[in-house]
Amino acid sequence: MAPHLRSSPTPVVGPADDARDPRVRILSAAGQEFAEHGYEAATIRDICAAAGVNVAAVNYYFGDKRRLYIESVKHAHEERLRQVPQPEWATGTPAQEKLHQFIDTMLERMLGAGQPPWQVRLMMREVLQPTEACRELVEDYIRPHFAMLVAILDELTAGMLSQAELRRVGMSIVGQCFVYRAAGDVVSMLVPRDEIESLHTPKPLAQHITRYALAALGLGTPLALPLVRVTKDVIA
Amino acid sequence: MAPHLRSSPTPVVGPADDARDPRVRILSAAGQEFAEHGYEAATIRDICAAAGVNVAAVNYYFGDKRRLYIESVKHAHEERLRQVPQPEWATGTPAQEKLHQFIDTMLERMLGAGQPPWQVRLMMREVLQPTEACRELVEDYIRPHFAMLVAILDELTAGMLSQAELRRVGMSIVGQCFVYRAAGDVVSMLVPRDEIESLHTPKPLAQHITRYALAALGLGTPLALPLVRVTKDVIA
DNA sequence: GCGATGTTCAAACGACTGTTTTAATCGATT
């Protein structure tokens, strides 16, 4: 009986990441091809060539291309979850520090060192043009992250903002990171090369976005101090 | 001689938007198909069926699919430029008001009423995964807009920030708008439906992003007033 | 040993793709 027809699609035993297992070799190759070219443009022949298996293997293990795609998205994001686990903070860590580290981690994940991993590119495709695999991706991966950000913001503002307002602020922070990942090529055309390398890389960006958020919330020094505010600083 | 081989590809005379002209009918249909399905998945047969012309017309007028795509992107963004011209402000308009209107216009363009026009979707594809048509799009459409935003921010901060810092702040503002357009489906999954309709539509969003920016720059009241700041308010 | 079962392979199928060909049609000029 073909594996993709069995009751338990994923083998119950085994780590399922054995490089010699054709199934995971196909999943990995498929993920990279889908990430690079998209669903339509990626071909089963190329995927199988990259995985070193016969074209018939895809239908044997996954049934058809559509189900291979869905499985590869799930596989990619499970792998990514294992690669970069949620940071754990010691109790008593200042919320401001948590926020900074959260933004920094998000940017590092999205932009990474040099070329971002194909797993992120694949997930980005799902975000930009959702398919069947999207809902699962959101529930398992994106929603918990966003909830963590909202929790940090809640702690930061000590209950002064409603959950709705917190979500909106959270989306503002996510958006500032997101644009660099999704529209990175256009960003590179809008700002000079040296400026990109000095100001628009993860670390400086995390600092900027954090400072921008803290100042907007009234918890840090504004980016540009207007003259009227000087009086306050004198008093403080 | 086939039109696409002639020296002047666009007819020198005529408005070129006559609905009876097969050339513009193809361009319009192609733009919508490309916007909906992407370059690879869109088929010449579907495009021609939508335009009401024979399949051979594409090769007759444009040579091949690739050149049709490039021309359709240019056509779409020229049409969009004509649809929503840059707002002109009277001299003496406060910079804060300009910023608010600029953000509002950008959001209205991106999100629009209901479904955004296919022209925007097509351009968004170029931003997310640039092809040959991208550079032209950036130079003619995006760069001038971004320069206008930076100019407003410069006026707002009265020279207190360097051009590099202004560009970074500008990118933060653009990112907050961009995420709603590019990742709108995921946003809809992260925030409750009623909250989307009340807080995440163009007008309220423009107000939020403007206020967020002004507060971050130190020109408006912070979103959350911390206790230490109360002293200032008492004094003021 | 030997079937039985799970897996791999080369080859082919039918459908669809972008593109080209060839002939028919139209419109204006002489």
Place this chain on the structure above:
DNA sequence: AATCGATTAAAACAGTCGTTTGAACATCGC
């Protein structure tokens, strides 16, 4: 009316796609 270029139409081309086939191969229990 006849001619000639510009345009349209139907059909076919060569290639690639996802998918299927049927036989070969491997691996195991007995």
